[in-house]
Amino acid sequence: MKEEKVYSKLVKVGERGQIVIPEKIRRAEGINSKSVLKILNYGTGTIILTKFRETKTPEENFFDILQKIKIPKDSWKQIQKERHKER
Amino acid sequence: MKYCADTWFLFELKNKSKKALELYKEILYGKGKLIIPSICIFELIRLAIRSGITLSSIDSLINEMKVSQKIQVIVLDENIAKEAAKVSVTFGVPTVDSIVAATFKISGCDILLSKDDDLSLLAKKKYLRIENW
Numbered sequence: 001m002k003e004e005k006v007y008s009k010l011v012k013v014g015e016r017g018q019i020v021i022p023e024k025i026r027r028a029e030g031i032n033s034k035s036v037l038k039i040l041n042y043g044t045g046t047i048i049l050t051k052f053r054e055t056k057t058p059e060e061n062f063f064d065i066l067q068k069i070k071i072p073k074d075s076w077k078q079i080q081k082e083r084h085k086e087r
Numbered sequence: 088m089k090y091c092a093d094t095w096f097l098f099e100l101k102n103k104s105k106k107a108l109e110l111y112k113e114i115l116y117g118k119g120k121l122i123i124p125s126i127c128i129f130e131l132i133r134l135a136i137r138s139g140i141t142l143s144s145i146d147s148l149i150n151e152m153k154v155s156q157k158i159q160v161i162v163l164d165e166n167i168a169k170e171a172a173k174v175s176v177t178f179g180v181p182t183v184d185s186i187v188a189a190t191f192k193i194s195g196c197d198i199l200l201s202k203d204d205d206l207s208l209l210a211k212k213k214y215l216r217i218e219n220w
Contacts, residue, residue, distance in 0.1 A: 058155040059115050065148045066101045069131075070138045076098050079130055080203065083183045 021049075088119045091191040093201030094127040095219070106220045110200070114157055121158045124190035126183055128152075128160055161190050178212065180205045191215050 007028075011019045021031060029051060031037070036052040056064070072078070090110070099107035114121050132145055152158050161167070163186060170189035174180055180188065184205040191199045192215065199206060202219040210217035 057115070058151040059111075059157050062148065062151040062155065062158060063100065063111070065144060065151065066097065067103075068144060069101065069135045069140055069148075071098070071101070071134045072138070073102075075134055076095050076202070078134070079094055082130075083181050083203070083205075086181050 088114075088198065089122060089194070089196045090114060090119060091122045091124070091187070091194070091196035091199045092127065093124075093187055093199060093203060093206065094130045095202045096200035097123070097127065097131050099200075104220075119157070122190070122194050122196055123152070123158060123160050124187050125160055125162045126186045126190075130183070159194075161194050163190075167193050174209070174214070178205075178209060178214070180209065184209075188215060 007022075007025060009022050009025075011022070013019055025031070031051065036054075038050045038052045040048040040050065042048075096107060100111055111121075113119055128149075132148075135145065152160050163171075167186065167189045170193055171182075171185040174188050175182065175185035178185075184203055187199070187201070187203075188206060188209050190196075197216065199210070199215050199217045200219065201207075201217055206215070207217055207219075209215050
């Protein structure tokens with residue numbers, strides 16, 4: 001069985017409670033200055049930081065997929081022509 | 088407010104037209120609902136397939152509509168078919184337009200979002216209320 005590698009490093013907490021996430025972790029996890037992290041504290045000395053992934057609503061996803069569809073600019077004209085073919 | 092989206096509105100949304108985005112936000116974050124006739128989904132998917140979209144993207148699009156509480160696709164059932172036939176004969180409107188109009192009517196929509204000439208004619212004859220820009 002492949003052994004899971006856990007990266008660990010000691011960091012010092014600053015005056016205002018700030019810590020620096022080591023660059024190696026930031027790069028590996030794609031964390032940048034605008035990333036949002038979730039802090040989980042179990043009250044037993046264990047604090048976990050996880051990347052916060054914003055979940056989108058179905059309507060937002062629908063809009064996003066719609067944007068990915070490549071259709072010609074004159075699509076509405078085409079539709080109008082096809083609708084009126086039976087005349 | 089219950090809006091009925093013709094294919095035109097889906098294109099407007101896709102092209103990020105200012106008015107379409109405003110309306111979509113109003114529907115999503117307000118009390119509104121967006122009704123889409125299944126025939127409009129057909130027109131959109133047909134164009135998308137012609138442009139080479141993957142089937143998995145189409146499935147994703149359909150799935151999002153299925154789970155949405157704000158977007159509802161109305162299928163062409165016998166009531167809509169009957170109403171569409173009446174509209175087609177009475178006003179001389181092409182098949183797709185009469186199905187869109189009948190879906191609007193049967194599903195109790197307030198406003199139809201369309202720039203179709205024949206549907207605008209139905210608005211003039213007070214069969215439905217239309218909005219476009």
